[in-house]
Amino acid sequence: MTESGRPSWQSACWYLVGALLFLGFGFTEMAGSDLWWHLAGGREIxxxxxxxxxxxxxxxxxxxxxxxHEWLSDLVFYGWYQLFGLHSxxxxxxxxxxxxxxxxxxxxxxxxxxxxAALLLSVLALAVxxxxxDMRPHLYSLLAFVVLLHLGVRRAPFWQFALLFLLWVNLHGGFMLGLLVLPFxxxxxxxxxxxAVWRVALWELGCIAVCMLNPDGAKVVIYPLTYALQAESxxxxxxxxxxxxxPGGIQSPLFFWCLPLLPLALLGYCLPLLRRQVHLPWWSLGVALLTLAxxxxxxxxxxLFAIALAVFAAPLLGVLLGRLRAGLQWTLLGALLLVALLRLAPYPLQAAPAFHYLTAEYSYPHLTVDVLQRNRVQGRVFAYYNWGGFLHWRSDGALSVYIDGRANTLYGDAVYLNYVSVLRGDPGWIDIVEQSGAEYFLWPARLAGGAHKAKELLASGRWKRVYSSSSAxxxxRQEVPVQLxxxxPADSPWWQLSEGWRFLLQGDADRAQRNARAVLEKYSYHQGACNLLGATLREVGDEAGAARNLADCRAQFPSVFLR
Structure with a gap:
């Protein structure tokens, strides 16, 4: 029986299981540094x-x-924060x-x-x-891409395409993909x-014209193309x-495993037995090849390729699975429901613990910024790239940075290359920091060579230590007057954790353990407190206690960053 002949309540069951499965894939942990400056951008506007x-x-x-070019996303972020709170x-x-x-x-x-077929391919696309x-405006491009495919399949009127592109161009730069896909x-x-070809050309030109309706006009439309063609940037x-x-960066383990599905699906469309039942969808093949490139x-x-691959394979898999008996379909649906519930079971749906891990909130210099703000310290800070947006959100420019995640929408190539030299610790990196005009240097204590960089700066005699915590x-500069x-407040979780790590390094595991437990009493999911408590228990030889602590913490959120 086709979908059109199936009772609506049965369709609702498939969509409900789909929603649960999709939610189960929404727990990607990532230090989404862009989120902070998007929030600050909405406030700034x-x-x-x-x-x-x-x-x-x-x-x-x-x-x-x-x-x-993502100003509308910034307003949505900030508006959501104002209405529902940060963690929401x-x-x-x-x-x-x-x-x-x-x-x-x-x-x-x-x-x-x-x-x-629809649910299996949708889940496969999301798994890839x-x-x-993560929490960035690029999610709008994924949604807009799917909406665009819907409009194209049902041959929607032009005004609907125009409305989509009007929103898309002001939400995220991925609108350029939509313009490339539209002719297919x-x-x-x-x-x-x-x-008919002339009509396609007119609609394409019309959508390009609509994309000009943004604060920077044609520059925003040209920008993605010039950036894509500047391989040397x-x-x-x-x-x-x-x-x-x-190597490096985000990896998709399933991506390379899915690549053979494209030629296999193309071969399936060419088989005589299947060719009589389903035609090769040339438009979706073009979209799949474009997104693959x-x-x-x-x-x-x-x-985007994962979505396009699912669309290309759908008619073929529909022929193969469309004749499954009702009993087998319900069995498959039940199995997928079980998978969805098992995937969701370890994860919290509460906002605070989910936000804490999904954004790696614990990795930012909360305590250092708290200290600087309470002492009204302002100035030019050569800061770790991923922390730039966080400083914008917290200080609104009082702590101005050398570079941040806005990248080439604001900064020139030389600024970025200078930062990379500092990050790598190239010869002369100290000169780059000093010649930039920085008054302060803010770096992770245990990442990106932070301890070594601090040692070199202090050895130059031109820098002094202002503040150190477990994270930053x-x-x-010696000539900068600063007094903290x-x-x-003593009940600050970030202060208690920093002090706890200091106690542990000094060999006082008992005081370190008390600090960790004090934080966990208020924030039972806190990654830093979980790791500190585990470290103190191992320090005193309580391996069983450390294992129980790890299990308790992973029951709050099953993070790979809990040790």
Missing amino acids: LEQGTLWLRDTWSYSAAGERWRN LVYWKWLLVIACFGLLQALLVRLSGAQP AAPFI LLFPFRQSSWA PFRQIAEWLPPWM MALTSRRFIP ILLA SVGV
């Missing part, structure tokens, strides 16, 4: 009352025009994931005529994409004529832009 912002957060590009942004993420892949499931039902699903969707492969060496076979160029496009080291006379 409202405070300045304009979309045409000049940079007030850095000292290397102060006063320069910031081409914020996990619900924003989960809603977008469920909406995106739920709409994909509906599209695949339309293309395949079989709910089992899952490592990239609209091209009359079966009944081509000059009139140093910003292309940021991990997310690297090809998927190169993009994914092989940059791993950040892997989620803050130095200042105001401490943070």
Whole structure:
């Protein structure tokens, strides 16, 4: 029986199981440093009352025009925060994931005529994409891509395409993919004529014109193309832009396993037995090949290829699974429901613990910023790249940085290359920091060579230690007057953790353990407190206690970063 002949309550069961499965893939842990400056960007737009912002957060590009092509996303982030609180942004993420892949499931039902095929392919697409699903505006592009495919399949009127692109161009730069995909969707492969081709060209030009309706006009439309063609740009060496076979950055374990599915599906369409039942969908083959080429160029496009692959394979898998007996379909649905519940069982749906891990909230210099703000310290900070947005969110430019995650929408190549030299510790890196005009140097204590860098700066005699915590080291130029006379509250979890690690390094495991337990009493899910307590228990030889602590903490959130 086809989907059109199935009772609506049965369809609802498939979509409900799909939603549970999609939610289960929404727990990707990632230090999403961009989230912080997007939040700050929304606040900045409202405070300045304009979309045409000049940079007030850095000292290397102060006063320069910031081409914020994701301004609408920033307003949504900040508005959501104002209405529901910071931690509730996990619900924003989960809603977008469920909406995106739920709409994909509906599209695949339309293309395949079989709910089992639609759900299996939707879950496969999300499983391939899952490592990239973090709290960033790129989720809008995944959703808009699926909506665009819907509009193309049902031959929607032009105004609906125009409305989609009007929103998309102001939410995320992925709108350019939509403009590239649109001709494949609209091209009359079966009944081509000059009139039909001309109509496609007019619609494409119309959508390009709509994309000009953004604060920077044509510059935003041209920007993704010029950036994609500038292979020599140093910003292309940021991990997310690297090809998927190169080491480092985010990896999708299933991506290379799924690549053979494309030629296998193409072969299936060519088999005489199947060719009589389903036609080769040329438009979806073109979209799949386009997104594959993009994914092989940059791993950040892997989620788009996963969606396109599912769309291409749907009619074929629909033929293969569409004739399953009702009993087998219900058995499959039950098995998928069990998988969904097992995937969700270890994870919390509460906002606070989920946000803590999904954004790696614990990895940012909370305590150091608290101390600086309580002492009203301001100035130019050469900070770790991933911490730039967090400083913007917390200080609103009072602690201005050298560079941050806004990358080439604001900074030139030389600024980024200088930062990379400092990050690598190249010869002369200290000169780069000092010649940049930095008054402070803020770096992770246990990452990116932080301890070694601090030692070299102090050995130069031109820098002094201002503050150190378990997560960050803050130095200042000798001539910069700074006095930290105001401490943070003793019940601050970040202070208690920092002190706990200090006690442990001094050999006082009992005091360290008390600090860890004090934090866990208030925040039972806290990653730093869990790891500190485990370390103190191992220090005193209580391996069984350390194992119980690890189990308790992973019961709060099963993170691989709990040790």
